[in-house]
Amino acid sequence: MSAAGKVDIATGRRLDGGQFSLCCLTVLAALLPHGSWLPLPFLILLLVLIGLRWLQRWRWPRVWPWWFRNGLMVALLVAAWTSIGTISGTQGAGFLAAMLVSKLYEAERARDARSVATFASFLVMAQFLFHTQLWAMLAGVPGLVLALATLAALNEPLSASLRAWRRPIATASRLLLLATPIALIAFALFPRLESPLWGNTGAFSRGQLGLSDRMEPGQIGAIALDDRPAMRVRFPDGAPPPPALRYFRGLTLWQTDGRSWTRPGWMQTRLDDLPPVPDYGIRHEITLERDAAPWLPALDRPLAAPAGLAFAMDRSLPIPRQTGNNLRYEVVSDPTLTLEPFQLRPYLRSLALNLPEDRNPRSLALALQLRSQYPDDRQYAQRLLDLFREDFSYTLEPPPLGAHSVDEFLFDTQSGYCEHYASAYATLLRAAGIPARVALGFQGGYWNSVGEHLVVRRSDAHAWVELWIQGSGWLRADPTAAVAPDRIERGSASVAGLEAGLLGRPGSAWTWLRDRWDFMEMRWTDWIVNYQVADQSALLQRLLNRLSSLRWTLTPAGIVAGAVLGLLLWLGWRRYRSGAGADDPQARWYARFRAVLASVGVDSRPSEPALQLAARAGRHYPALAGELTALARDYQLARYGPADRPLPAGRTLARLWLHLNRERLRRRRQTPD
């Protein structure tokens, strides 16, 4: 390395132990949040490889040959391929993770550390393709801090001691803190796209985690313990409806093969837009987690919406195509609304009565037998509910059912949960000639008094039945309510056993914490995740309005505030320039002393000794020479004498100012004579 050479030490130097460890930590921190979706064996493989590499470089610091590094990379990519199954789209993040880990095996120089830091921040960001919750953001922060700390460490070589690591990490944290306000402002103003540039980005894997547009025995039970929020509902006009009315209707299922219930595809067609908001009904605003359901649930029964929503044929609300993943919407509902009260269209009627003839023969026989006893539709429906109440039990772990699932449920197992009851009830109704359909959605919810919103969890998924009765139209009937009233009154937690423990009790620390966390999560979803073009323009509009209205109403106040601010800034600047120590009362006193003298025409330099200055001033004002000298001596004693010597009081300075000015006035009066 010649002195004049172009050798860039910063990129050519070998990484020291601390720098390399930071690289490893960065990859680790960026990788860990992906643990939620990466196949476990693959994740463990990557973690082990990181650990091995760290250990190897620490104990046997040799450089791997190129064929080993390339072979490892290919092997890792193949492993990613086989374990994840695909590398396209969002799953490409697994590839990125594999590349990053293999990059660690060739990380020897500063340049490698820089690529590791850059791609690690890529990986951190890629996790948001899978989760957008608040915890995901918080989980991403360590990766970001460490990536920046890796970069910082390249400019501050680390010693071996652990404490030396604090410096780059502190630098990185400080930078991120500095960056936060800038980033937030930029976030609000950053231009958004109305439609994606490439690819189909709306397709999230739905149905595996939440509800789908299909119901089979065992399906809802699978998510009964899923405690994640599905949606949050706010009621701007006041309190939420009582628990018994908290039915969030999604869609209706019409077709059955005796076991599963589905919905004909054409049912999904958007029929007509919702009418504008009337002055009655329950107004509510829903924020739906985007993988919770493939439709927009709304409080039964949706009546109207401000804009953008349309009804399908069964009065369900399909997700509008254009909005991407903006799943915040407002709906007005009226629980008392009647639907198609007098006439059911023939093809709908036949659809609502259709049953496979070769399935569930015992149920059909039972229906015919009961129907002969209860010819009235309402009485028959009520008799069925009584039947459920008498003999059946509610459980989240029912025995599995076969092809004749309704028969097996009704006559053999006699235990199940909402979808068993809904399925059986609808089947029995149809068999008796009463049009019926299964409604799918959510029921219940937990009232968060901190955020004043209703949290509906995935475990609140529910199925019930709507039956059509001449003159009343479609009526909601929930057989589950007959079997397990607790499920309806107190929510799914009451039956899942979640509430039984100490944790779920209202007033416990856990509830306290959960309420607050949920509140923050909702704010996060509202303000960050669902921030869209429309919000952006609304924000700008509001800002502009605010500004233009401010101009006229607040001008005088603005001028005053500006003046005060300017004065404060000027004072701060002066103090900064004068350098008078803020913690040094003596220096402050002397500065004031000098200022007093300057006001009567005796200028001085900060370096001038007090006694000399006093003597000089005394020559200008002989009458006050004694006072000046006394003050200067007092000051000097306080400054340089014994420690407990007090400064001359501020009053004395004021008096001095008075005397000096009086003297000056007197002189000025004399001079004209």
Next chain:
Amino acid sequence: MNATMARLQSLLPRPTRGPLPLSAPQRRIYILPSRFGLLFGLATLFLLLGALNYNNNPAILLGLLLGSAALASSVMTVRHLARLRVVAFKAGDVHAGEAQACRLVLEPAPTRRRGRSPNRAHGHVRAEVVLRHEAASTRALPDVDGRIHLHWRWPSVRRGRRALGRVRLASEYPLGLFRAWCDLEPEVSALVFPSLETPLPAWPDNPQSQAGTPLRRQGTPEEWYALREFQRGDGLREIAWKASARHDRWLVTESRAGQDAPALEFGLDQVAHLEREHGIQRLAAWVVAADASHQPWRLRLAGTDIGPDAGNQQRRLALGQLAELP
């Protein structure tokens, strides 16, 4: 590329000049993204584009956070450089034609912030500073006191005093994304001694001393005159071992003989027949040779008269005088 840069450079205002300590005002500090910074910016841009495409607000937020942190680091870079001031410059002894060992010492200005002990403020930033001066470039990290010692070798051509000229300080602290630099012209100079004539010319004809016969100080203990501190250049024989052991420091004897020995005499008139530079080189060579042989000598120049004496200090004084001859 270089020509363009040079032209751009000429558009900038003149670098800050002044005596030490000297620091660059903040508005004379320039900053541009480094190559890695450009790549990083490009990567962040792509990232944001991807996030925008997926309409993924958390990813956008994180990307903006990353970008803002990068921008904030540029402020730190400039502030770091603005706080540094050049406090000392030291140039080693060198004869024309050799490279001169130079050292520039930088020190962070004490912060005005309250409640910070000066030590902490000094040791706070461990940032590398790169210096470029003429063709040489060097870099250094602060020591424990926060001082940065930049060493480099500066080729010399002619004897005489030369101004340090323009130095460029640059730093990529803290993330290496931006490179800030400032040009300074401290009003300090380095002295280059005349080069020595080789081979060593014969001693001048001198009436007062036997020229060419080096006088060894062969004093006996009876002739001791005084003890003095050891100086570089003193011979091993002159060390007063017993006295040194007693006083626990190196002492040498100065003998009466040494004091009384007739001095070698050099002067411009002895080399008047040579071309001027050649003559100065010859005088310099004599001075160095005389110093190496521990003989007392004197040098007469127009207006100044050095010696008779011996030792390092006198040699440097004489060489300095020779270097600065018009």
